[in-house]
Amino acid sequence: MKRTNTFEVVPQSDADKELLRHLLDASAALWNEINYERRENYADPDGEVWEISEYRGRYGGTLGASTVQQIERKNREAWKSFFALKKKGEANGRPGYWGNADDGRELRTYIRNTSYSIEWGEHSRLEILVGQDVKDEYGLGYCERLSLEVRGDPNWKEYNKQGRLELFWDENAQTFRAFQPVTINTSRLAHPLASEEAALDIGANNLVACTTTTGQQYLYEESDLFERFRKTTREIARLQSLLSDGQYSSHRIRRLYRRRTRRRDHAQDALVRDLIEQLHTEGISTVYVGALRNVLDAHWSVRANAKTHNFWAFRAFVKRLACTAEEYGVSVEVRSEAWTSQECPQCGSTDRTTRHHDTLTCPCGFEGHADLTASATFLKRQQNPSSPAQQTRLSMPHNRQTNVARPMARPVRLKWDDHEWSESPHSCSNEERTNPQVASVGR
Numbered sequence: 001m002k003r004t005n006t007f008e009v010v011p012q013s014d015a016d017k018e019l020l021r022h023l024l025d026a027s028a029a030l031w032n033e034i035n036y037e038r039r040e041n042y043a044d045p046d047g048e049v050w051e052i053s054e055y056r057g058r059y060g061g062t063l064g065a066s067t068v069q070q071i072e073r074k075n076r077e078a079w080k081s082f083f084a085l086k087k088k089g090e091a092n093g094r095p096g097y098w099g100n101a102d103d104g105r106e107l108r109t110y111i112r113n114t115s116y117s118i119e120w121g122e123h124s125r126l127e128i129l130v131g132q133d134v135k136d137e138y139g140l141g142y143c144e145r146l147s148l149e150v151r152g153d154p155n156w157k158e159y160n161k162q163g164r165l166e167l168f169w170d171e172n173a174q175t176f177r178a179f180q181p182v183t184i185n186t187s188r189l190a191h192p193l194a195s196e197e198a199a200l201d202i203g204a205n206n207l208v209a210c211t212t213t214t215g216q217q218y219l220y221e222e223s224d225l226f227e228r229f230r231k232t233t234r235e236i237a238r239l240q241s242l243l244s245d246g247q248y249s250s251h252r253i254r255r256l257y258r259r260r261t262r263r264r265d266h267a268q269d270a271l272v273r274d275l276i277e278q279l280h281t282e283g284i285s286t287v288y289v290g291a292l293r294n295v296l297d298a299h300w301s302v303r304a305n306a307k308t309h310n311f312w313a314f315r316a317f318v319k320r321l322a323c324t325a326e327e328y329g330v331s332v333e334v335r336s337e338a339w340t341s342q343e344c345p346q347c348g349s350t351d352r353t354t355r356h357h358d359t360l361t362c363p364c365g366f367e368g369h370a371d372l373t374a375s376a377t378f379l380k381r382q383q384n385p386s387s388p389a390q391q392t393r394l395s396m397p398h399n400r401q402t403n404v405a406r407p408m409a410r411p412v413r414l415k416w417d418d419h420e421w422s423e424s425p426h427s428c429s430n431e432e433r434t435n436p437q438v439a440s441v442g443r
Contacts, residue, residue, distance in 0.1 A: 001184045001326060002163075007152035009126055009167065009176040019138050019146060020176060023130060024169060026062045027071055027109035028098040030055060034075045035095055042094065049079060061133030063109070070110040070164060096249075103251045107169035113162050116145075118180070120157045124150035126178065128167070148176075156182050172259050191329040194283025199379035201290055201337065201371050202312060205358055209371035210275065211379045214282045217372055217411035220271055221424065225264075225416055229311045232260040267416050268317060272324045274414070274421045280328040287330060288382050289318055290337025335382060341374040372411055 011017035034052055041047030056068045063071075078095040085091040099105040115129040127145040135144065163181030170177045198212040207225070210218040239253050279287065322332040342350040344362035353362045360370040413424040 001186050001189070003156050003159075003182055003184050003323075003327075005154035005156050005178075005180040005182060007124075007150050007154055007178055007180070009178050010149040010151055011176070012147075012149055015138060016146065016148065019130070019134065020148070021107065021169070022134070023063060023067075023146075024107035024109050024167070025101075025105055026059060027067070028105040028107060029101075030059050030063070030068065030071050031075060031108075032097045032100070034072060035078075035097055038075070038079060039094055050076070059131075061131040064115065064129045064131045066112040066115045066129060067109060070112050074110050099251060099254065106254065109167050111165040111167060113164055116165050118150065118162075120150075120154075126150050128165070150178075154180070156184055159184055171255055172262065189327055189329060190280065192283065192285035193280065195285050196283045197286045197288065197379065197382065198279055198282075198284045199288040199290075199375050199382060201340065201375035201378060202314070202317075203341075203371040203374070206371045207271065208275065209369075209375040210279075211372065211375040211408070212279065212282050212284060213379065213383070214284075215408050216282055217375070217408055218275065218278065219369070219372060219411050219413045220275070220421060221413060221415050225267055226311050229260060229264055232256055233310070236260075264311060268312075268320065270416075270421055272317075272321050276321070276324045276328060276330065280330065285330060287321070287325060287332050288378065289321065289332060289334050290340065290378055291334050335378075337374070337378045337381075340377040340381070341370060343374075343377050345373055345377055345380075369411070376408070 009020075011020050034055065037052050038049050041049045041051065052072070055072065056065050059068045075095065082091055082095055098108065111128055117127050119125045119127075126148045128148070130140070130146050132142075134140070135142065140146065159182035161183040163183070166179040168177060169175075196213045198210055201209040203209055206219055206221050208218070208220040236253055236256050239250065239256070243250065318332065318334060325332050339350050341355065341360075342353050344350070344353050344360070344364060344366050345368075346366040347362060347364040349362060349364070352364075353360055353366075355361075355370050358370055359367065360373050361367045414421040415424045
């Protein structure tokens with residue numbers, strides 16, 4: 001099983017910091033040269049994208065031959081991805097550059113798995129290979145590597161094999177960071193504590209609503225996460241409108257893109273980790289996630305589309321969820337959730353219900369939290385699967401039985417504070433205002 005360690009890298013002296021920035025800047029320059037040559041070959045009807053010049057002679061003395069090879073390989077992977085997306089009709093553009101010296105480069109490099117070592121302990125250390133010219137310039141010995149302090153507490157300190165190290169300058173945090181892919185022995189992973197199940201509803205108002213067969217519910221509230229994402233998106237669009245003809249980006253725009261992505265990914269990573277850990281303690285062995293394709297077709301809006309495709313990046317989220325769940329032996333299955341957000345759990349109607357923000361109401365007297373109700377209905381469908389024809393009906397049978405027999409506890413509401421998800425002190429205020437007769441359907 002593959003996982004990634006993320007940690008901070010700290011040079012111990014100004015000379016080490018200068019050397020590290022020099023290495024990352026040279027890597028960016030190398031990437032740009034390789035990419036420029038490939039873009040020129042791509043534009044030439046007689047050119048061959050994969051045929052490029054030899055760069056080890058020019059950059060090997062600074063980066064080391066193995067690092068030059070890794071950057072060439074990474075650029076090749078980017079172009080292969082471009083051609084694969086182009087074949088599907090999904091390519092947005094050719095691989096881009098890492099900025100220039102005047103406007104500021106994206107400082108990043110890739111180091112082969114045999115060209116670095118990490119020693120974990122009270123004073124964790126990272127040692128990386130550098131070119132001989134740099135060793136001479138900065139006073140390193142012939143066989144010496146650049147030694148850097150590592151800060152952080154990675155999850156995977158014991159692994160069978162380490163992969164290619166990605167080392168970069170995090171402009172937002174003003175620090176160097178590293179991603180270390182590792183291969184983990186699956187025999188060391190956790191196992192489900194029972195055979196319970198859970199269903200997730202990814203909402204337009206709240207991020208995730210979850211119902212379990214143990215009678216527990218979790219609601220991860222949006223807070224201002226999505227609005228901050230949209231605000232940054234609007235600022236990016238404004239800056240793009242000010243660009244000169246022929247200019248497609250700028251250092252500030254790239255910085256905003258990175259900040260927006262990392263802020264979103266941080267919150268989603270923390271959400272997934274928090275949710276799966278709580279589900280594991282509940283004895284959950286299977287998590288159902290609603291497929292959004294049919295839902296978006298029926299309930300499309302600019303906000304829902306932006307949230308699903310840009311903010312949520314649904315496929316990436318499900319992959320992240322499955323990846324984390326695998327650590328606990330929990331399986332993740334994507335199923336259709338069509339009409340669950342409109343179905344009344346009391347009478348089964350979908351064409352008479354009304355949804356207003358977080359509330360779902362029905363003339364039969366039902367009133368409850370829309371997303372939590374949807375996750376409970378979605379879970380019922382997995383417990384009592386009907387035929388495909390029945391699942392697409394506008395109204396479900398009123399006398400439908402369910403295996404979710406345990407009474408629902410009051411939902412746990414969680415909010416994001418830019419660092420972690422924590423239970424809201426107002427977890428139950430909305431539930432206390434709803435109809436007590438339908439408490440068992442998970443408002």
